[in-house]
Amino acid sequence: MASEQAEHAQQHPIRIYLIIWGLLFVLSVFSYLVDYAGFEGLLKWTLITLFMLLKAGLIVAVFMHMIWERLAIICAVLIPPGVLLVLMALMALEANYTLFTRLRFFLQ
Incomplete structure (x- = not known):
């Protein structure tokens, strides 16, 4: 076999x-x-x-x-890290917005 x-x-x-x-x-x-x-x-x-x-x-x-490999395996391996990268980018944008808002408020 x-x-x-x-x-x-x-x-x-x-x-x-x-x-x-x-x-x-x-x-x-x-x-x-x-x-x-x-x-x-x-x-x-x-x-x-x-x-x-x-x-x-x-x-x-x-x-x-x-x-x-088949498309299903490719999607199972590559899509989750891609989603994590998108979420990290969104968190970075939110962090920058929060930082700049605090700096603007406290430095007035």
């Missing part, structure tokens, strides 16, 4: 993994070049975050085999 399952197991070509390793290396180089080029402020952190998210997406898609 186990040998029958092994015969039907899908194997991905090593070429895909080597390409992803190359892309991860290139994205890491770009991330270091942002710091080396001397970018400052919002541009620097936007670029570093972009490269970080691209690398994380590649790792999740290929090395965690999410690209070959």
